[in-house]
Amino acid sequence: MQAKGRVVVAMSGGVDSSVAAALLVESGAEVVGVTMHLAGDSSRCCSLEDAEDARAVADALGIRFYVANYTGAFQKEVIEAFADSYLAGRTPIPCVACNKRFKFDHLMERARVLGGEAVATGHYAQIRQAPEGGSWSLHRPVDLQKDQTYFLFQLDQEQLSRTRFPLGELEKEEVRDYARRLGLATADKPESQEICFVPDGDYAAVVERIRPEARARGGEIVDRAGRVLGEHSGIHRFTIGQRHGLGIHVGRPMYVIHIDPVLRRVTVGDVQDLELDSIDVEGVHWISGSPPTIPIRSRVQVRYRHAGALAEVVPLGQSRVQVNFLEPVRAPAPGQAAVFYAPDEEVSQEVFGGGWIASRVGPSETSAREGRAACP
Numbered sequence: 362m363q364a365k366g367r368v369v370v371a372m373s374g375g376v377d378s379s380v381a382a383a384l385l386v387e388s389g390a391e392v393v394g395v396t397m398h399l400a401g402d403s404s405r406c407c408s409l410e411d412a413e414d415a416r417a418v419a420d421a422l423g424i425r426f427y428v429a430n431y432t433g434a435f436q437k438e439v440i441e442a443f444a445d446s447y448l449a450g451r452t453p454i455p456c457v458a459c460n461k462r463f464k465f466d467h468l469m470e471r472a473r474v475l476g477g478e479a480v481a482t483g484h485y486a487q488i489r490q491a492p493e494g495g496s497w498s499l500h501r502p503v504d505l506q507k508d509q510t511y512f513l514f515q516l517d518q519e520q521l522s523r524t525r526f527p528l529g530e531l532e533k534e535e536v537r538d539y540a541r542r543l544g545l546a547t548a549d550k551p552e553s554q555e556i557c558f559v560p561d562g563d564y565a566a567v568v569e570r571i572r573p574e575a576r577a578r579g580g581e582i583v584d585r586a587g588r589v590l591g592e593h594s595g596i597h598r599f600t601i602g603q604r605h606g607l608g609i610h611v612g613r614p615m616y617v618i619h620i621d622p623v624l625r626r627v628t629v630g631d632v633q634d635l636e637l638d639s640i641d642v643e644g645v646h647w648i649s650g651s652p653p654t655i656p657i658r659s660r661v662q663v664r665y666r667h668a669g670a671l672a673e674v675v676p677l678g679q680s681r682v683q684v685n686f687l688e689p690v691r692a693p694a695p696g697q698a699a700v701f702y703a704p705d706e707e708v709s710q711e712v713f714g715g716g717w718i719a720s721r722v723g724p725s726e727t728s729a730r731e732g733r734a735a736c737p
Contacts, residue, residue: 373410
């Protein structure tokens with residue numbers, strides 16, 4: 362990897378961003394490290410403790426280093442939006458907004474101030490450019506177990522042209538081995554497995570702290586026929602596909618298949634009610650900059666750990682599509698992202714774009730654990 366000029370690296374205090382910075386230094390770039398302090402000292406990511414780890418790495422690499430405080434913006438743009446999404450009956454994925462707004466939009470603004478020609482992160486993804494100065498494209502990394510392209514579908518051509526992903530061609534263990542060889546303090550630092558501002562996994566408590574009125578928004582739990590099976594203490598305590606913690610007993614497993622934020626009603630059904638043949642997707646972003654004019658075949662990923670399903674993606678204007686799956690998909694949830702990949706993953710594994718799963722006529726999401734992914 363050759364990278365000349367000044368590159369501003371987002372250093373989260375973990376091993377991945379540490380090695381990204383080290384590889385760029387090795388390539389001959391002038392590297393400046395920036396830790397974006399986001400979610401407060403109780404966070405498991407981008408906290409002041411993480412900033413100290415990043416500073417230790419920067420000192421070891423001999424690069425300039427800064428801490429930029431974005432806690433106010435993060436509170437408004439990510440945490441409050443997360444709470445409001447739950448209250449709207451959706452299953453939010455704050456990592457997409459965090460990546461777009463902070464690790465790229467805000468970081469690129471910071472890079473301009475620092476005279477940087479490009480930014481870099483520790484994401485596992487690859488960027489390619491067509492021959493003779495053609496368009497830019499986003500692709501899955503070599504290490505598919507660490508693939509983070511699902512969170513990056515909103516990147517545009519300008520951002521891709523000014524972004525470096527040094528880890529895209531490496532396996533995770535290679536990254537740790539490289540950090541150990543350099544003696545970096547973060548070499549064996551464990552990864553966070555939860556959303557950074559919900560370190561204990563209690564999503565409902567976060568919503569109630571941000572929006573206290575949520576505590577007074579109880580309602581009914583009903584079946585598909587509208588029969589009342591029980592009551593709940595707030596729709597923010599439910600996600601599509603949820604089985605446990607429903608507080609009802611009907612003699613067989615039941616799953617959340619619909620959440621009505623207006624009536625504050627949670628509808629439950631059988632496991633087969635989670636299967637959908639098609640979904641509407643809104644707020645669609647195409648990485649090329651232009652939407653297709655005809656239906657395209659794609660592999661569509663409807664949550665972070667979903668393997669993806671073959672589908673026909675039918676454009677309905679600039680920013681909406683209908684996704685028709687070749688086989689039913691279990692539980693795509695409103696509020697989660699639907700990301701479109703090249704159908705033949707063995708060839709290019711290119712990301713075409715993605716958008717947000719809209720409200721559904723029937724069922725939605727597999728399990729609360731799968732739907733709530735940790736931020737990269």
